[in-house]
Amino acid sequence: MEVVAAWERYAQGRTPRREVNSAGARTWLNWTQYPDHGPDESILGDVQGRTVLELGCGTGCNLAHLSTLGAMCTGVDIAPSQQGKAVARWGSLPGLAFHTAEVTDYLSRTEGSFDVVLSIFGPVWFTDPERLLPLVRRRLSPGGVLAFSHKPPTAGTRPVGRPGEAKAVTRWDHTPEEWSALLASSGYSDIKAEVVPPPAGKDAGTLLVRAYT
Known part of the structure; x- marks a missing residue:
């Protein structure tokens, strides 16, 4: 599958x-680039x-941090090599499980529910939101939170379906307002979407979004 191969090349680099x-x-957990x-x-x-x-x-670093805080964590990544790296580095920590899968497939077949779903420069940026957001919402517990981050769109780029850095990978470059509307139409509430300013000397901020069931 071309998209799997693209993400595996990215993971290897x-x-x-x-x-x-x-x-x-x-x-530690880091939402920005x-x-x-x-x-x-x-x-x-x-x-x-x-x-x-x-x-x-990815290699599980963000989830490892949440595990040390007492969360019961599950990670999903499409690149086959990432699971082995995550287990090798963090397998000794309790409450951690890692899977290799495409996220819409995983969300469609899992029977579990989650209090928190997060994506940091991950599949929320690279998957059709009209398909993904309802799937995530069905797996969130009542009052659960979806939180994700990615680079904000830049002037002159198309907001939907712009080709990304890897071949076969497409980005959904939405503005905070566009994400808010998409989330609301999928049944989320208490939505907050903002751009976190970059550190001194950097140009690009980070789009950070939270929404609740």
């Missing part, structure tokens, strides 16, 4: 996350005892 961040922490920048996991509320699903979990 990624540099592993460093062992500690600037504060000396071994695990810049290290040690932007909000942390607190925007999700207290995750202790909650079930969390990450779409596009």
